[in-house]
Amino acid sequence: MAAKTVATWTGDMSFEVELNGHKFSIDADEKFGGRNLGPRPKGLLLSGLAGCTGMDVVSLLKKMKMEWDSFSLEVEADLTDEHPKMYKDIGIKYILNGDSLDRAKIEKAVRLSQEKYCTVTAMLSKAADISYQIILNPDK
């Protein structure tokens, strides 16, 4: 098997997760019997998506010799009305700041990630619609 994670119950609704030798806690909200010792498990899908496509874009922009000062991704999703409540529409914002940003290169990198490289996009897009926006120098 190519990938493995272990989740060990640590009382109430919380688990300690081990992944690639790193450990972190996950937990339910206090409304659902949790103690909020860590994030909710479902949201990890969105964090995995952000990281997957974020690393693609970093890697591609480095190859394209483009530099930036800061780069963040915001991923938001809403839920289906019916149970089990899955993510329905997932929106990704790629937000970059810098003096030498090249919109064409960034659009190409994002498109390559979304259409070709990002395996998390490929998996989640079987269940949800994924859209994105590129936002450059929002604070200027």
Next chain:
Amino acid sequence: MAAKTVATWTGDMSFEVELNGHKFSIDADEKFGGRNLGPRPKGLLLSGLAGCTGMDVVSLLKKMKMEWDSFSLEVEADLTDEHPKMYKDIGIKYILNGDSLDRAKIEKAVRLSQEKYCTVTAMLSKAADISYQIILNPDK
């Protein structure tokens, strides 16, 4: 939007992820330009799956008044041959230890999670085959 995560680039291939007010690092393997400051993003899908179904089972077994000493989930997956390499077959092991385990109750709880409640199973099963095993008192 019902859920939100933010990933902020922290140099090389690493990002700091914020989810439900909690922060953790993700990073690429050293082979791929990372520094292994945190787990790989794609694996978070498996961790989210483990946590989602694990919390379901805890919640259901508590309602069924069943007690256990320890509970862990191991989730493993292999990858498709073609690119982008997605998870193809995902296997979940539910491992419980205790003196008063009731296999019928555990099977019912796991089945309810897998077939009805767990939204991460519902989403990932659109892209991969998910199977499971229940392992009771493996150390006895």
